[in-house]
Each structure stands twice: as C-alpha cells, then as structure tokens.
Amino acid sequence: MAGLFADTTPLRTPDFRRLWLSGIVTVIGANLTIFAVPVQLYALTQNSAYVGLSGIFALVPLVVFGLWGGAWADAMDRRLLLVIASIGLAVSSVLLWLQAALGLDDVWVVLGLLSVQQAFFAINQPTRSASIPRMLPLDQLPAANSLNMTVMQFGAIVGPLLAGVLLHFVDLSTLYAIDALTCLAPIWATLRLAKMPPTEIVEGASRWGFGAVFDGFRYLAGNRVVLMSFVVDLIAMIFGMPRALFPQMAHQSFGGPVEGGTTMALLSSAIAVGAVAGGVFSGWLPRIHRQGLVVVVSIVVWGAAMCGFGLAAGLAGGRVNALLWAALAFLAIGGAADMVSSAFRNTILQQAASDELRGRLQGVFTVVVAGGPRLADAVHGASAAIVGTTVTAAGGGALVVVGVVLAALLVPAFVRYRV
Template identity: 35%
Template sequence: MIRTLGAILPDLTPFRSSRQFRLLWLQGLVTYFGSSMAMIALPLQIKDLTNSPLAVGAMGAVELVPLIVFGLYGGALADSADRRRVILLTEAGLGVLAVVLLVNALMPSPALWPLYVVAAGVSALAGLQRPALDSLLARIVPHDQLTAAAALNSLRWQIAAVAGPSLAGLVVAYAGTPTAYAITIVGFAASVMMCLRLSPAPPSGAADSPSLRSVVEGARYAWSKPVLLGTYVIDLSAMFFAFPLAIFPFLAQDLDAQWSLGLMYGAIPLGSILVSLTSGWASRVRRHGLMVVFGAAGWGLGIAVAGWMSNIWLVLLCLVVAGGGDAISGLGRATIWNQTIPEEFRGRLAGIEVLSYSCGPQLGQVRAGAMAGWTGTRTAVWSGGLACVAAVGLLSAVVPKLLTYHADTDEDALRRRAQKEATDAADAAEAAGAA
C-alpha cells in the first residue's frame, strides 16, 4: 500500500533537492493568498462606488493591454537581467500599489480612478514578473524533476485559487476592504523577505538589452520549433472555444439551480487539485506531447458534456473532469517548455506564454457570451466544448511532432539536459573552490 501511495501522491523530490525551489514555492503561496484579498476587494469596491456592472467589467479591459505589452517586454527582460532582481522589484512594486489601495480606502470618500490605475499597474507588474518566475524553474530544479516541480507549482496555485478567494470573501464581508488591503500589504512584505533569500540568477553569457528585436528573435525561435508552437496553439484554442465561465450565472439559471453558481466556479479548480494530488505518475511519463493533446481534449469534452446535461450534479462532475484535463495538459506544456527551451530564450518564450495565458481566456469569455446571446446558454457551452475537441484533433494532425515528442529522444530536450548538467557541474566546482 505504501508503494502504491508513493506512485500516486505528488512527487516531493524537488522540495528535498532544491532549497531555492522550496523558497520560491512558499513565496508564491504567500503572494497568492495575499493578492487574493485585493483581487476580491477591488471589484467589490468598484461595485460599491458605482453600482455599475459595466464599471466592474471595465477593469478587465484596463488590465489586458498592460499584461500583453509588459508580458512581452518582461520576457526579454528576464533573458537580459538578473531574474531574482526582477522578481524582487516587481513584488515590492505590487506591495506599493497595495498601499495605494489601502490609503484610498481609508479616505472619507474613496476615489474611483485610483482603482483603475492600480489595476493597470498590477497587470503591468505581473506581466513583467511572470516570465522571470516561469523561466527560473528550470535553473533551480534538476532536469529529471521538472514534471514533479510543475505539478507542485500547479498544486500551490490551485490551493490558493480555491482557498484564497474564499478566505478573502469572508475578510471583506466581516472586516471590510481596508483590512483586506492591509493583509495584502503584509503578504507582499513577507514575499519580499523570502525573495531576498533567493540566490542571484544573472543571464547566461552575454545578453542584449530588452528590445523589440530581441522579442521578435524569441518569437522566431518559437515559430521554428513545431513542438513548442503546438503547445501554444492548442492551449490558446482550448481556452478560446471552451472557457464559458462568464456565462455560468446564466447556466445556473437555466438549470434552475442558482444556488450552484459557487460550486460551478469551484468545480474546475477542484478537478485540477485532484490531478495534482495524484500526480506521482506524471514523473514517469516521457511522452509529454500526448499529455498536452489528451488533456486539452479532455477539457473540451468535459465542457461539452456539461452543456448537454440537465442534472446539476452531473454538470458539476463534468466540470471537475474538465478541470482535471486542463491540469494534465498544463503539466505536459510546462514540462516540454522547461525541458527544451535553451536558457538564453527561456524568458522571452515565457513572455509569449503570457499571451496564451491572458488572451485565450479573455477571448473565450467574449466568444461564450456572444454565442450564448445568439444560440442560448447551454448550446454555447456544449458547442464550444466540441469545437475545442475538433480544434485539438486538427492541430495535432498539423503538428505531428507534438504527438511523437519523447523526453529521452527529442534533440532539444537532450541538448537542454546537457546544458543543465554542464551548468550544475560548473556551479559545484565553483562552490568547491570557494570552500
């Protein structure tokens, strides 16, 4: 039984082998919980000040452009600057913006415009930071532990995504928005202290300053690698066709189960959590392209069946299955990226991934809403799920190298493994010499 549990439960090897990973994992958990307070309090404060759904929805439009622009720039920055420094400064900047929110909330008549300015600033800083965070993983974790590290990072995010907003809702309801913003400040302060304990992560070799040319160079590299390109377009397609969260309130109404709305939003991350908690098997997978394809198809199929079902409990079960498929696909994508992308391009390609991460769900919300207005809510859900499955199948046929990807034979994976082993050996020799 112990052996069976060991094969199923998450692989904790990265925790044991890398102090830097432990620090980064804990720092991320603290940041997610702290920022959840502001994430819930900010739109609620806009609602209280305006009583306008349009004013609340405008926050998404304010956030999207800075995330895209600074995400691409942040990718180039992560390849040319010390990634630890980028993470540290952006965390400090996010803490300063939380102070602005707190000061505004404590005023006798809080102003509306600072809330939009802060929302845009948070989006810009997140765009700058995420490529540095994502590109740091492959440097601090041994090559053979990348899938396990990706699963643990996914579990961290999923726990925070479920527990963080729930706790934040209670804090806002019973203690008010100023208390929520104060907790956010404390969270960022603790995160900055942990970032100070991370080792420097300077660029490898000579690196050009961030520029449009360097961004284009990264895009060209991604375009020249069918496996990487396949992961991007499959993720983008899955989110565009099958991301119906915006119409969940209408789906709950159609099913005469308005009480289930919160459960609908929680069902997808619950499926992801279940996969992460039983992800021990993922460390033994070598065909990570198949994980991407079958996981994305499972996501689409789960959403499609949820749209067909009229029983609310079966709908929730399908959403759990969809969340599990998304988690499997995400594990495959993260592993391929970390196993194959050279160190000198890692930040810029992480910046490109920000586009997929941000644009796909946003465009998917627009598609779902427009389709629901045209055909009805349930049709919009199941048709989007089927379109996702069809798109994944078509893209798999167009990019067959993704299906045949194998971690032990892929040229880019072998080259990256050798690069990582050489770097680790040099670091060990330097440490021995210093001792």
C-alpha cells in the first residue's frame, strides 16, 4: 500500500521544499483570479464568446514570453529571474484588484491586465521547471513533477470552492486582493534559493535574442519523442478542455446563477479533484519505464471523460440533479488522467535535455501546457455560440480520442519510448 502513495523523497532537498511549500499558498490565490476573470467577463457581457476571447489575450503573451523567458532562463541566473517574475505577478494582481475595486466595469481593461499577468507567468513557469533538475537527481524527477502537479491541482480545487463561498460575502475585487497577497510567498521562497548561474555558454551562440529561441526549436526538430509529447498535449487541450463553457453550462445546463455560485465552483474544481487524487496515489509513477505509452493511454482516457461530461450536461435539463454529479465524476476522471500525462511529459523533457537547453524547452512546454487551454477557450467559446455547449464539449472529447490515436500510429517511436 505504501508504494501507491506519492513519493515525497524530493521534499528532503531544502530548495525544492521551499518552492513546493510556497506553491501551496500561491496556487490557491492564483486560482481565485482564474475563477474571477471569466466570472467577471460573463457578468459584464453574458456572452461566452467574451470568456473565450480571454484565451486569446492570455495566449499571445504566453507564446511570446514563454519562448523568450525560457531563453532568458538559460542565459542568466535562474534564481534572479524567478524573483523578477514573482514580483511582476504580484503587481499585475494588484492592478486587477484596483480595476474591480474602482468599478471600472471595462471588458478591455480586464483582458489587458490578464495579458500582463500571463506574460510574467510565462517567464516564471519555464524558469521554475528548468531549475528543478539543478536541485534534484534525475531519478527523482517523476516524483517531483507529481508533487508539483498535485499542489497545482490542489489550488485548482480550493481556489474555486473558496471563491464560490467568498462571493456570498464579498465582491470580486476581494478575490483579486487575496491573490496579490499570496504572491508574497514565492518572492520569499525564491530569495532564499541558492544561485543558479548558467552552466555553459557556447561561444558565439545567441543568449538573449531570437537565435536562442530557435536553438530550442532546432533541438526539437531532431527529437521526435520530445516533439510528440507536445503534439499529443495540444490535441488533448485544444479539442478537449471545456472550461470556457463552465459559466454558461453552470447557468443553463444546471440552473446556477449568472454570477457564478456553487455550481460554477464545482465545475471549475472537478478536474483538479481528480488530478489531486491521481497525485496522492502516484507512488507507481517512478516504476513506469514505457512513459510514452502511458501518456497516450492517459490522453485517450481524458478525451473519453470529456465526451461523457458533455453528454451528461446536455441531458441535465437546466436543473441540478444526479446528472450534475455524473458530469463532475467525468471531469474528475479526466483530471486524474491529465495528471499522469503531464507528469510523464515533463519528465521526458527534463531527462532528455541538457541543462543549457532546459529553459528554452521548458518555455515551449509552458506555451503548450498553458497556451493550449487558452486556445481551447477561444475555440470552445466560439463553437458554443454556433452549435451549443453539449456538441462542443462531447464532440471535442471524441476528437481528442481520434487525434491522439492517429498521432500514435503516425509516430510509433513515441509509444515505444522507454526511460
């Protein structure tokens, strides 16, 4: 039984433990904002297309600064870059609080500040991920990635549920304010990390510009296994992530209020519930050698679960009933499968790359992992306006299953990949 539970060996390393503990507080605050932005946009417009548009406003800075930030992580002290990015996230959260507290009620202000916040997130995430192999031996990376995913998804549970409760007593501006306060934790943690200067700078190589970014893509072009780990995740997220539909489905499919409330909170946290359960019982992950095959199977399960979610919501009939719990169960199953997929995809990337390239490849990973769902927001929002939420959610899940199976057949090397 002990072998089923998460391996906590990486927490014995002080630097990793500080980052991990600070993340517990930070992800709760970040998820208050993740909850608040679509709720505010939908309350201002009552149109899922605007909620989906937030995906585009988040995607552009994610792509630009994810790639560039990854290059910076290879060119400078990663500890210093983490401090800068953490401060930037705190400032952007304060600005989001100000616009809500002042009652500006301007969709474009909200979208603009979301873009600023995502730019700093795009710098922070690849730098943080590229730092972990400098702290831990390679054989501890699957356990470390599982622990990080568990914390992220724990925040994705507590954040929306806490937001749903708090909105009975406070307004949206308070959610943004709490997020700003929680940003102090990672600033404290990163200031206490050991310095992480670049390990190797190739003479004549570009360190800061587009040339450094292209070096990362050049490596990807020659490594089909790592490249496929990105492709299958894009298939899973773009076609199968229905979160932009949650405000409309909570209101129309399950009879929740327009302003959000408990039903919206349950939908927003259900995927994370499954992911945390998967993380708690992740002790088997370090023993897996056929990581590519497990990634493919996990994404097939994700797609099937999202298809089931869409069908359950479509049959609910605009009221809270047993089908709500069926829909939540499908989301949770999908979350557990996504946790396994993400842990192994990140491990494949960290083990395959040398340290002088890790920042750039983690930048691409951040663009894919965080950018895919935001692109999905735009696709799902526009699709729901045309064919409805049921067809969009269920059809998207079916497309995931078909797409990932085709990808596995086209590149069998990924399925055969072993540690």
